[in-house]
Amino acid sequence: MSERYIESAVTDPETAEHLAHIGAVRARLEKEGRTGERAPKYYIQTFGCQQNEADSERLAGLCAAMGYVKTALPEEAELILVNTCAVREHAEKKALSIIGSYKHIKDQNPALIIGVGGCMVTQKARADKLKGSYPYVSFTFDTGAVDRVPALLDHALNGGKREFVLSDEWKIAEGIPIRRESKHMAWLSIMYGCNNFCSYCIVPYVRGRERSRSAEAILEEARALIDDGARDITLLGQNVNSYDGGPYDGRRVDIAELMHRICALDGDFRLRFMTSHPKDASDRLIEAMAEEEKVVKHFHLPVQSGSDRILRAMNRKYTAGAYLEKIAKIRASVPDVSLTSDIIVGFPGETEEDFQATLDMMKAADYDMVFSFIYSPRAGTPAASMPDQVPREVSSERMDRLLALGASIADRRNERFVGRRIRVLAEDVSKTDASMLTGRGDPVRPVHFAGDRSLIGQFVEVEITGAKTYCLEGKPVR
Secondary structure (H helix, E strand, C coil): CCEEEEECCCCCCCHHHHHHHHHHHHHHHHHCCCCHHHCCEEEEEECCCHHHHHHHHHHHHHHHHCCCEECCCHHHCCEEEEEECCCCHHHHHHHHHHHHHCHHHHHHCCCCEEEEEECHHHCHHHHHHHHHHCCCCCEEECCCCHHHHHHHHHHHHCCCCEEEEECCCCCCCCCCCCCCCCCCEEEEECEECCCCCCCCCCHHHHHCCCEECCHHHHHHHHHHHHHCCCCEEEEECCCHHHCEEEEECCEEEEHHHHHHHHHCCCCCCEEEEECCCHHHCCHHHHHHHHHCCCECCEEECCCECCCHHHHHHHCCCCCHHHHHHHHHHHHHHCCCCEEEEEEEECCCCCCHHHHHHHHHHHHHHCCCEEEEEECCCCCCCHHHHCCCCCCHHHHHHHHHHHHHHHHHHHHHHHHCCCCCEEEEEEEEECCCCCCEEEEECCCCCCEEEECCHHHCCCEEEEEEEEECCCCEEEEECC
């Protein structure tokens, strides 16, 4: 198949025109008698963050609307979509490896169509690599072009040239059908992109500038989710607390106002949000968490480093002192809050003194959990060309110390729940014990407890009987 490379704005043609191809693909399958049990199958492989998971639910919705049915086995699929991540090089290499493994499936089934999307292919170098080294990939679509998948698939089914979409601007495409993985838990994207340009981060380059969905669209989706049985809703954004939905019903809607309005909707549900940037975590947001009973008392506030020198090099726009002041405000308003954070170990130029400042930050902030990462250079970011890159063995040794400290703090923090009764949403059967259910309440740790599968999707009052580093254990209160 010959090739065609597209470099055009996603806003032309309009989303409605892209989605019109849903009907064309479905009509094609119906004409071929490929419906019901004979319907072709799709498989989606997802890498990366919650935003990618939410995007994959939109991809699944498009596939279902076009007449494809889901399979858990790529070998059974006639359409494979890979949703990639670019935050760390390891994720990119893993994605490329898996895409490479699909060649043998394509060899066995020439009708198979493979599409690759997400953050990785938003980088032209990676898109070019897929174009030149993976000839069995039919199309790529960047993070601003999820709505173009029906048109890309329709084009491929008709024997068209390979297509590689690179947007020169991003938009918000409303009206894309969504097929969610869980009936009782839901991601709800409220904004996309980032304006912060942290020196280590590729996100502004692969997801574009910040753009917020309208409050009206979000509230409409939230109502539909609740009516459909959602009990745990997470508001998503690369920098969720800089959400600006503009005027709505005579008031400007920021993240705090949005949370108040969602919590005012009828229904028994909980509301979460992530991820927050410390410089934008407003007093209004903290007050909304304190005031609204439906808002889970969990605040994820990435610090990245405890050293002011490193924070400046990271372009984080706050100091360690200002961060701790923010933590103090949160704890004053929400005394029993579960606080979590992200930390990067081995950022260029990080000294032992800098690292000790990070350990001191962990102790002062008293995190319930820390998500820690060894710095990974990303081509195209300022940090990748900074001097004094930290040797891997030094970063690894520091990571071991950080993990040990984080575990000791988490053990102590988890003990405060023993003996309490917590309202837990039963999410699923435990992966390690089929007789146990697992769920979450306000604590960030999962809660494991004995219970029948019929409880999944319901709130259960659980008495916490034990605490471990990575989970809580309990028994239902009858």
